[in-house]
Amino acid sequence: MYSCRMAKSPSGTKGVPREEREAQILDIATEELGMHGYAHTSLTVVAQRAGISKPLIYMYFDSKDGLYLACLERAGDQIVEAVTAVQNGVALTRALDTVAAIFATLEPRRQDWAVLWDETLPPGSTVREAALQYRRKLIDLGSVGTHELLAARDNHDDLDASMMTEIWLNTVTTVVRWWLDHPEQDAATMTARCARLLAALQAG
Amino acid sequence: MYSCRMAKSPSGTKGVPREEREAQILDIATEELGMHGYAHTSLTVVAQRAGISKPLIYMYFDSKDGLYLACLERAGDQIVEAVTAVQNGVALTRALDTVAAIFATLEPRRQDWAVLWDETLPPGSTVREAALQYRRKLIDLGSVGTHELLAARDNHDDLDASMMTEIWLNTVTTVVRWWLDHPEQDAATMTARCARLLAALQAG
DNA sequence: CACGGAACTGATTCCTGGGTAAGTTACCCA
DNA sequence: TGGGTAACTTACCCAGGAATCAGTTCCGTG
Numbered sequence: 001m002y003s004c005r006m007a008k009s010p011s012g013t014k015g016v017p018r019e020e021r022e023a024q025i026l027d028i029a030t031e032e033l034g035m036h037g038y039a040h041t042s043l044t045v046v047a048q049r050a051g052i053s054k055p056l057i058y059m060y061f062d063s064k065d066g067l068y069l070a071c072l073e074r075a076g077d078q079i080v081e082a083v084t085a086v087q088n089g090v091a092l093t094r095a096l097d098t099v100a101a102i103f104a105t106l107e108p109r110r111q112d113w114a115v116l117w118d119e120t121l122p123p124g125s126t127v128r129e130a131a132l133q134y135r136r137k138l139i140d141l142g143s144v145g146t147h148e149l150l151a152a153r154d155n156h157d158d159l160d161a162s163m164m165t166e167i168w169l170n171t172v173t174t175v176v177r178w179w180l181d182h183p184e185q186d187a188a189t190m191t192a193r194c195a196r197l198l199a200a201l202q203a204g
Numbered sequence: 205m206y207s208c209r210m211a212k213s214p215s216g217t218k219g220v221p222r223e224e225r226e227a228q229i230l231d232i233a234t235e236e237l238g239m240h241g242y243a244h245t246s247l248t249v250v251a252q253r254a255g256i257s258k259p260l261i262y263m264y265f266d267s268k269d270g271l272y273l274a275c276l277e278r279a280g281d282q283i284v285e286a287v288t289a290v291q292n293g294v295a296l297t298r299a300l301d302t303v304a305a306i307f308a309t310l311e312p313r314r315q316d317w318a319v320l321w322d323e324t325l326p327p328g329s330t331v332r333e334a335a336l337q338y339r340r341k342l343i344d345l346g347s348v349g350t351h352e353l354l355a356a357r358d359n360h361d362d363l364d365a366s367m368m369t370e371i372w373l374n375t376v377t378t379v380v381r382w383w384l385d386h387p388e389q390d391a392a393t394m395t396a397r398c399a400r401l402l403a404a405l406q407a408g
Numbered sequence: 409c410a411c412g413g414a415a416c417t418g419a420t421t422c423c424t425g426g427g428t429a430a431g432t433t434a435c436c437c438a
Numbered sequence: 439t440g441g442g443t444a445a446c447t448t449a450c451c452c453a454g455g456a457a458t459c460a461g462t463t464c465c466g467t468g
Contacts, residue, residue: 010433010446010447010448011431011432011433011445011446011447011448012432012433012434012445012446012447013432013433013434013435013444013445013446014434014445014446015435016445016446017444017445018444018445021445035327036327037323037324039243039244039324040243040326042424042425042426043425043426044425044426052446052447053446053447053448054427054447055427055428055429055447056446056447058426058427058428059445059446063426063427064425064426064427119241119323119324120241120243120323120324122244123244149404150404153404153407155400155404157397157400159386159397160397160401160404162382163379163382163397163401164401164404166378166381166382167375167378167379167401170374170377170378171371171374171375173374174370174371174374175367175371177370178366178367178370182363185363193363193364193367196359196361196364197364197367197368197371199357200353200354200357200359200364200368201405201406202405202406203357214417214418214462215415215416215417215418215461215462216415216416216417216462216463216464217414217415217416217462217463217464217465218415218416218463218464219415219464219465220415220416221414221415222414222415225415225416246454246455246456247455247456247457248454256416256417257416257418258417258457259417259418259457259458260415260416260417262456262457263415263416267456267457268456268457
């Protein structure tokens with residue numbers, strides 16, 4: 001008999017090494033999670049899209065949570081690293097640098113941000129806690145910027161800073177979501193657009 | 205026998221007229237939906253919190269969708285009306301007026317905005333479509349403002365305006381969520397805080 | 409005082425989706 | 439050439455939550 005390929009029997013190996021299969025699953029899962037959110041993502045669909053069966057996913061990722069966490073870690077680590085590397089400019093310039101870095105990092109897989117900022121994670125779940133920890137890192141980075149900006153205006157209200165930090169990160173989230181809805185736009189265009197809008201807001 | 209109250213038998217009327225009961229259910233449901241989102245709200249919990257049984261909810265609201273839609277309509281109508289009534293100032297003043305109106309309207313039931321902006325609505329569902337229609341109205345109102353603001357800066361890019369409108373509404377959402385996390389703040393304080401932050405951003 | 413309707417419930421059904429048990433195929437190597 | 443292992447599958451279980459059935463109690467009214 002020839003090796004495989006002949007679709008003779010459904011069971012048995014297809015010759016795809018674990019590592020490769022894992023990467024494939026991860027990519028598809030990220031897309032599904034990014035589009036529909038954790039709550040509305042079904043592993044059955046992920047398996048179908050990957051052309052495999054559900055148990056294989058469980059074999060490699062243990063559970064739905066495990067799969068989400070794998071997507072989250074890949075996304076979170078990459079984003080946090082990229083953003084951290086760019087925190088040196090001053091005030092609003094730094095903000096622009098940050099979004100530029102985010103767009104660049106996200107270019108190959110834009111859904112990563114949506115996975116990180118998934119709003120459908122079950123309240124009190126471990127997946128939510130895990131996502132919050134990654135977000136926390138970004139919040140801490142952003143917090144430096146907002147405190148700085150407000151201090152320069154003689155505003156030292158911590159609650160003001162807290163709210164502004166929240167606004168900042170949700171603005172990034174919104175912009176990335178808008179990007180997902182406009183797939184034809186590239187990273188550079190997005191960065192330029194953000195710069196324009198920021199300037200427009202400032203030109204009081 | 206005395207009328208009710210005696211907890212003798214579980215079945216039978218408790219003497220609460222339908223209208224009153226409906227209002228009570230609506231309030232509790234709005235809280236649950238606002239806190240956990242549609243996807244993670246269970247009617248069993250709503251019933252328990254109201255001290256009634258699940259079938260009564262179905263009797264009055266037909267389905268989970270029906271209950272959500274009732275909450276949505278009450279919230280949406282009120283918010284849209286309040287915001288519409290305040291669209292007369294110019295540019296950023298109008299933005300401030302709008303958030304002030306929103307805070308004032310939301311004061312008695314802050315979760316209303318979270319119901320309207322629920323991120324856990326199932327993709328493609330009728331509830332989502334309904335919510336989107338209400339959001340659309342707010343987006344159209346906001347759109348006028350952003351186009352105006354950008355035009356004043358000689359920017360006539362529709363995509364810029366589209367993104368900025370999105371940012372605007374998500375900022376409102378973020379601010380209201382922050383408010384939910386800081387229950388001790390009142391509407392007036394929130395308005396003042398927003399004014400301060402806007403000024404800080406502009407003072408380039 | 410019967411009776412119709414309004415307010416309500418316990419128990420059940422049904423279905424979706426996460427998770428598992430047990431078995432199948434192919435390849436590698438002693 | 440026969441085990442051992444890696445890569446798979448079919449068929450199933452089961453919890454939880456939406457939705458429903460078949461009533462029960464109470465009150466107003468002719």
